[in-house]
Amino acid sequence: MRELTVKAVIENIQAVTEFVDEQLEMLNCPMKAQMQIDVAIDELFSNIAYYAYHPEVGEATVRVEVTEEPLAVIITFIDNGAPYDPLTSADPDISLSAEERQIGGLGIYMVKKSMDEISYEYQKGQNILKIKKQF
Amino acid sequence: MKITKTLNGRKLTLALEGRMDTSTAPELEAVLKNHLDDVEELIIDMAKLEYLSSAGLRVLLGAQKTMNKQGHMTVTNVNDTIMEIFEVTGFSEILTIA
Numbered sequence A: 001m002r003e004l005t006v007k008a009v010i011e012n013i014q015a016v017t018e019f020v021d022e023q024l025e026m027l028n029c030p031m032k033a034q035m036q037i038d039v040a041i042d043e044l045f046s047n048i049a050y051y052a053y054h055p056e057v058g059e060a061t062v063r064v065e066v067t068e069e070p071l072a073v074i075i076t077f078i079d080n081g082a083p084y085d086p087l088t089s090a091d092p093d094i095s096l097s098a099e100e101r102q103i104g105g106l107g108i109y110m111v112k113k114s115m116d117e118i119s120y121e122y123q124k125g126q127n128i129l130k131i132k133k134q135f
Numbered sequence B: 001m002k003i004t005k006t007l008n009g010r011k012l013t014l015a016l017e018g019r020m021d022t023s024t025a026p027e028l029e030a031v032l033k034n035h036l037d038d039v040e041e042l043i044i045d046m047a048k049l050e051y052l053s054s055a056g057l058r059v060l061l062g063a064q065k066t067m068n069k070q071g072h073m074t075v076t077n078v079n080d081t082i083m084e085i086f087e088v089t090g091f092s093e094i095l096t097i098a
Helices: A010-026 A031-052 A106-114 B025-035 B054-070 B080-088
Strands: A002-007 A059-067 A072-079 A117-123 A126-134 B002-008 B011-020 B041-052 B072-076
Touching: A002 A010, A010 A031, A010 A059, A010 A072, A031 A059, A031 A072, A031 A106, A031 A126, A031 B041, A031 B054, A031 B080, A106 B054, A106 B080, B002 B025, B011 B025, B011 B054, B025 B054, B041 B054, B041 B080, B054 B072
Parallel strands: B011 B041, B041 B072
Antiparallel strands: A002 A059, A059 A072, A072 A126, A117 A126, B002 B011
């Protein structure tokens, strides 16, 4: 298990992505799964950066764990900000035209569709969001 | 993300390279804001784009709405990862993908 704690700001998405990718590459993670994970990092970490501590700035921890048989990676996002369960947001209506479309909720929806598991809990003042991807 | 602009009359091609995410999508938004005025045909070339997140979808949706009023927009050279994102989110119905 490895983890990285950084300020939850947009500028750190790249550092978090590189931290996770480095470990995915050691596991020979297929490129497509890696890109899906990178998209998930962008969606989840940007949510923390925008909302968790607004208007203050706080820290977020990203933890990477590996399980075997089947080989999978579990990435946990932890922050001490306002309680927020993204899994309660309604799925967007993806059948609407361009004019009627709303973007809210699309990011978390993409994460739900591309990961094998996603879970949320609020414990001891922490938002703990976990995603699991098999490959 | 690198954006290469090619203007040919009223046809603008924007070739994207790298990743379109929360950090980089504003770069495309800025280019669109400044260069779409007399454009009737907008081509977004994704041959060298690795992936996009919802921040990128938001900018594409804005571009599509603008082009619905003044011409048309086509997205080209979409890789498998990006195509799946378009399909999952219903953007494959909104965008013209060639």
